[in-house]
Amino acid sequence: MPKQKKKCDEAQRKWFEDALERIKKATGARTQVQLAEVLDVRQSSISDAKRRCSIPAEWFLKLYRSHGLDPDWLADGVEPVYINASKAKIPADTILREAPTPYGRMNSRGRVVSVSSVAGAQTESNTWAPQPLEELSIPESFFRPQLQVIRMDSANMEPVIARGAFVGIDQAQKQHPDGDIVAVHFPHQGLMIRRAYLRDGEFLLKADNPQHSDLTIPAEEMAERTLGRVIWVLQNLAPM
Known part of the structure; x- marks a missing residue:
């Protein structure tokens, strides 16, 4: 009997949606097509990530290299937004006014x-x-x-x-x-x-x-x- 795929629970889905929203705000990607171009992946890869409620580690590395973004901020909203601000495409203040915060999350510090x-x-x-x-x-x-x-x-x-x-x-x-x-x-x-x-x-x-x-x-x-x-x-x- 084939092994059933594990479904995301509500907390995992909320984490994923918030993290993906931060990625979109910081890169200016408004659609899945634009996001796939920024990440240099196929659209199917983004769909797979949504099903798993999991963001691949290589995405964080790519976004650091291309946009100077801090993986901790992308994953959990923990500032600073940029590790390398010289690569910033959008001012941090603008992003922080629009991006969701992780307040109330079980793993918040x-x-x-x-x-x-x-x-x-x-x-x-x-x-x-x-x-x-x-x-x-x-x-x-x-x-x-x-x-x-x-x-x-x-x-x-x-x-x-x-x-x-x-x-x-x-x-x-x-x-x-x-x-x-x-x-x-x-x-x-x-x-x-x-x-x-x-x-x-x-x-x-x-x-x-x-x-x-x-x-x-x-x-x-x-x-x-x-x-x-x-x-x-x-x-x-x-x-x-």
């Missing part, structure tokens, strides 16, 4: 990071410096080389960000698209977490909670006083 107060170490200074309060374990995919985690001490962004929430700020991202949530430093007050909107030569920093007032800051000061962009929030949804 964690990393311990320091958590600072919103006020920082020197409240009277013109620049913000962290004041460590505690440590927090986060999924590896949440980590960034210039990540700063703070503990929210205000209700001004509720219900999106609750008082007491852990807020991840990427200090490498200081652009201000309208509506993005950013962390901006105000001397004597510390970091203010607000949605930023450019209006008539100044930035309007809006609170999501209508009980809290909005702030304004001259556009020419925004870059210097911006710590970074809020990229994730960890908080309890139910009252303790």
